[in-house]
Amino acid sequence: MGNDFCLGGSLYFCMMEHLHDTFAVEIAEYQDWSDRNRKNNFFELVYVLRGTGLQSVNYVKRKYAKNGIFLLPAAKCHAYIIEEPTRFLFIRFTGSYFASRGKDQIDYSSWFSHLNFILGNHDRFPGEIISDPVEKSRVKRLLDVVLSEYQRKDACSAFVIQNTLVSVLGILAHNIQKKVLQGRTFKDSRFTELINFISFNILDPEKISPAYLSDKFNIAESYFSEYFQRNAAERFQDFVLKTRLQIAESRAIYTSTPITEIAWELGFTDSSHLNRMMKKHFGRGMRELRKGVV
Structure with a gap:
């Protein structure tokens, strides 16, 4: 693992590790926001471990707090306005996600389908991606597993994170689908x-x-x-x-x-x-x- 000292703002620490060629995990803690290096990233899941403030995407702002779960595509203008020192867990999905996975033993078909659906249907505005408290609790528990395995860093951690993210993406995709169909009723169930x-x-x-x-x-x-x-x-x-x-x-x-x-x-x-x-x-x-x- 490499520890990167991120410059700009008042930043406690920033640790990022490419655990797999399709995703990376980063923990960062800020008093004041500073731009992050997100090269080759097109999709990022953000989990607020502690702190409060505002999330700004394309100049639209929404409040965030502890246990907030956000989706951040590679928006050209995004930032966090920190009110209380905030610790984030970032899960970054990279473009290599779409590359051939011929040598992997993992079936990426469900990742591919769900990530494409999320990418094509997310409204790209700030705010929590999940409004249902039960569904949010499920994703929180899964993200806690990701955090625990990231901190543990034993021989199986990357594999556990990889498989946990399959479930996370599935839940996120189904919640976005609910929003897509919101207000539409069909005679045939x-x-x-x-x-x-x-x-x-x-x-x-x-x-x-x-x-x-x-x-x-x-x-x-x-x-x-x-x-x-x-x-x-x-x-x-x-x-x-x-x-x-x-x-x-x-x-x-x-x-x-x-x-x-x-x-x-x-x-x-x-x-x-x-x-x-x-x-x-x-x-x-x-x-x-x-x-x-x-």
Whole structure:
């Protein structure tokens, strides 16, 4: 482990360790905020161990306190306004998360699905990511495990943290899905389950095919398209395309993954196909999004 003395502000200490090539864990304590080195980071989970203040993302501010759990994509403008000395646990997910995991024994498919969903659907504003106290308590217990293993640093700690984060990402993704669907009601209770399943398997062509979904949710395949449009008020193909484009937009902004690779992973013919669809639906192409062109 390396101890990094972070300059600027009144900072007690800053310890960061790359426990795995897909994530790093950092504990930092501040009296006054100073910018941190977050290179190659596109997604960060923040757990407040103690202290109070304000979290500011893109000039929007929200209060934070002990046990607060926040999601911080690689926003161009973010900071913490410290009121009481604050100790943070930062869990940083890096761009290498999306690299091939051919030699790993861990199945990263659930990480990949949940992280893509979170990245594509988080509102990118400050404030706690989980409002439900029961769900927040579950994530807190898991993050306490991460903290304990990080401090223990024995031979199995990285493996334990790695597997604990699988559960954390799952809970976060489902809580964001609740917010996405908030205010929407469906006549058929199955439809919420169907939407959830599609959202979390959006990159698996087989699992989101009408044939597979019809069989899984006991819907006649010949009736599936009509059933989906009647409940969602949009065509199935349009919902799938829109969901994939939301992920592509976030990955253009928050990762350095080549656009050709993003296109391939999201099921587009090539980068030109993805670019055309992005311009049609969002008004900007992938390179414009990556450069921050308005």
